[in-house]
Amino acid sequence: MREDILLLVKKIFEGSQEARKIVSEHAYTTPVEYSHELSRLTGGKIHLKLENLQKTGSFKIRGALYKVSRLAGSVSGIVTASAGNHAQGVAYASSVFGLPCIVVMPESASITKIEAVKNFGAEVILHGKIYDDSEQKAIEIAEEREYAFIHPFDDPDVISGQGTIAWEMVEQISKIDTVIVPLGGGGLISGISTVMKNLTDSVEIIGVEPENVPKFAESLKLGRIAVTEVKPTIADGLATKRPGKNTFMVVRSLVDEIVTVNEDEIARAIHYLLEKEKVLAEGAGAAGVAALLGNKVDVRGKNVAVVISGGNIDLTAIYKLIIRALANSGKLAVIYGFVPDSPGNLSEVTGIIARHRGNIIDVIHHREDLRAPAWHTALKIVFEVESSQVVEKILAELESRGYRFEKM
Template sequence: MLNLDDFYRARYVLSNMVRRTDLIYAPKINQESEIYLKPENLQVTGSFKLRGACYKISQLGDEEKAKGVIACSAGNHAQGVALGAAKYGIKSLICLPEGAPISKVEATRRLGADICLVPGVYDDAYRKALELRDEFGYTFIHPFDDERVIAGQGTIGLELIEQLPDVDTVIVPIGGGGLASGIAFAIKTLNPKIKVYGVQACGAPGMLQSLEHQKIECLDAVSTIADGIAVKEPGELTYRTCKQYLDGVVTVTEDEICAAILALIEQHKLIAEGAGAVSVAAAMFNKVPVKGCKTVCVVSGGNIDVTILSRVINRGLSKSGRIYTFCVELDDKPGQLFVVSQIAASVGANIISVYHERNDDTSNVTACWLRVQVETRNAEHVQELQLALKNAGLKLI
């Protein structure tokens, strides 16, 4: 059973290990709501995960510490365990999916942990960690389904209540459910009137599906840019806690996640990983009822793989109406490119690239296709360009 006293004890123990992240006012995320960000991406390890991991390790007995600890993780929990183990001078072994971002793997190694890369996803790393625990007697530090880990994560809820006592809504990412369980339990215990919503990626809706079907279910596969919440199966304790305390769970698409990452970069100079941005995406695209509400989005982590950041930004630009690609069918004769360029310029769109193709599949033998990518201001600007092209008699493909 979760106990609020344990949450306050965790806050005391963690006071010299973690940052008490300040709220950031974010008026442009959703102009119909008063949005604040809880930037856990600014923690020492770049994620909230060190709260639960460090508190759990602090409560181990001498015999358990002597045997060392083992954990499984997509990356963020790994760094939290590695840091906590190093602080208490004990050995740590981390099992990571072999597809985990190299930046997270190397960051974990730099904190002093031994690394075991496991083929597959998080759940495969989890099974491997249990095998090694049984073989060598390590103490297993679960990433989410543990009372003390949840208590550590729940210290964020205690901070939120103190920082914004009149908050109406809190939006939290969900993978296995440890963060959502901790925050929801702490907030609902102190003030049941506050709404708490969980957010998952469309490609990894394990908790949502389990809650809808009233039983814990394991997904066949997960696929999302939000690797930190790419969990096939929620925990038993986290499932029960989320079922009791959450006001709802929603999902966001990959494009919405990318748009949220871009918004955080541009508007607040914050780098968020996919899992950290899902709460912001839910607020941006009105996946939860935030209109007229004082809302906090928990940005749970910032350890994004920099090698994919440019692709994420491009997807975000497209989703936000900042980049638009269109294809028109034209008569294959001189001056047609000039016509299209004039139309784009007349509405203030900036051409980035042009690709011309003579296509034998068109019904008009003398026709060609012109694919153009332009910079635009927003979705309304895209609609203005589309209307201008149609009014000029051009056929949009």
Template sequence: MKRNKMITLDDIKRAKKNLEGISYNTPFTKAPFLSETYNSEIYLKKDNLQLTGSFKLRGAFNRVANLSEEKKQNGVVAASAGNHAQGLAFAANYFNIEATIFMPEATPLTKVSGVKQYGANVVLTGENFDEAYAAAKKFTKEHNKEFIHPFADDDVIAGQGTIALEILESNPNLKQIIVPIGGGGLISGIAIAAKAINPDIKIIGVVATGARAMKESYRSQMPIDSTSVRTIADGIAVRDVTPKLLDIIIDYVDDIVEVSDNEIANAILFLLEKHKLVVEGAGAVSTAAIMHEKIDIEDSEVCAIVSGGNIDVTMISQIIEKGLVKSYRKMNLIIKLMDKPGSLTKLTEIFKECSANIVQIDYDRDSIKLEFGEAQITIALETKGEDHQKQIRESLKQNGYKFKQI
């Protein structure tokens, strides 16, 4: 017996009408590399290609579209880690109303800029979403504005549920939909719509290990808030659990799994390299759950929600660099040698003979840790795999070098 009757398939269909001509019916395409590796038909729903770079446009626009004219004129307020903010800013701009968005101080610049480009006022405050949320609620009350919650709102949930309508129109035979979970609005909307169309479909949620309150609450069947959150998936870095959304998730969701930041980073790099998709941390968790075998998907038809693509370029750079090292395509070494003419030339000849390309080099002869007459080289090499790196290490040892791989 379903306990929550507040949001129906009809509500989600009405949201779809509100979004006609506004949100994209984003690509739903097979993921060939994932499908081949995991012996399943795996599809990606690419809402990272949505108009504002995230699914959040759907819920925010539907909420604003349903406001009375009086409430529209008073202006709207939101708290957001970034994607809801951009969606609401776009909606406010579309309806020509004022929007004030409270965002955590650590919000990536790309998301802050994305909000400002639609003309919204941005207030950076707090260390996480929940602190920004408290400030936004206070401002709303003091200035008689309309607060637009990023997930605990029927119209917002209904808007997010339109993703499920598009997915099942594309493939009615799906067996599972894998969905990121932060506050729970996305998975609630998708689950309500999908289960109404096909009660046998499985809905699997994915949280980040550093923001696992919803998973713990789901297991315990009662709200359990986290004391802190820390994850590269800032879009799902939610500390507190909303009881209403937990009720929906308990009713409609079949399981919740978690992925670590390293697993999320692996998925970001995989999607970038293999599928040419720029995806933020929250948008990559569904793929990460498949890649790291957190879900039983063999011989099934599965859709992973790619929920957003608003990732800071500095984060992409870090993920790429670490990914290259982990996959043995980059090798970082600290090497000691004699500080005299020709020493560096002799060292680089070894790398030349091993066909290793030098991409960065730093020469230090002044460190107090060095003996007089010694120098220390920090060098980065492009390499061709684990065996190639082993060959380089053996060559250095044979030539008498002391070194450390970092």
């Protein structure tokens, strides 16, 4: 490695050792759970590091605590920019060390996250459509008020704080061959890879980022930091358009592989974790499991640690994701067809669905559908079934009774 990278890695590693005490005093040592089901599916021994159970609901509090602890006593206040987890982490850390805090959030930030930040005593300013607009505003405020600006991922102290996760995993898991880490701006994976590679050179570090925002994959391919188009993603916590200068150096030097996952794979992972593991993860937090379920990494015969980086997800988003996952698995069906607009027909149609153990969720009439034959009405029916094969049986029986329905 080049001398500048060696010095950066040395600083991060030494900082992580110091950060352990600060983090242990003000945050949780999160549990590790062995996943029998994921181990069966993948052929590896899969351990889940549950940072979704951390204070503020994500790992971000670690880096924030260490950074603010280093600033306490030398600054009059803290400013940061974030749409979510980093904002809560910095707001909490500032309250711990008695410093006023301003958080600049994009105008699109959810009410839930805005209120969470305010609950830790921070002042929230909404500015700009995307993070970059908010960051520029935060830097301006920091200069005006002579506050310290904390970058969400490209600060060595922040990276050191995130690295405390690795120290905990080494103590909690007897042997680790591979660590799978969600990859946003790179602060988390930089901290973890620095500590893990210093403790055991043979460990494999794999980063997972969304296909919709593959900034590290593209940057490494080009050999330089590249700006990537940010497309909408369920894993909004990973939606950074470019790597950081420091994180890019660390990732290029210490991370062994980067894989990407698509939106359906992330949604499936969130649903899987909730249904099978009883773990509530946000999109970013589920990225590592998405890579496993999508067969993006080969972990057969390996002891694997997967970081579930956070669990801050809106209830409405959970509902939509569950519906999406059920539909993709064939356990939720939507059919559309036309029936005579006279008594008894709806009852017969729903009776056929019930005989096949279908659980009807919704029935919607569309009398204004001009495609309907005279004296007929259009019906959209949403129902749960055991499998997609059952839907085909229901459609066949409906047709045998003179009702023409199609899957939507």
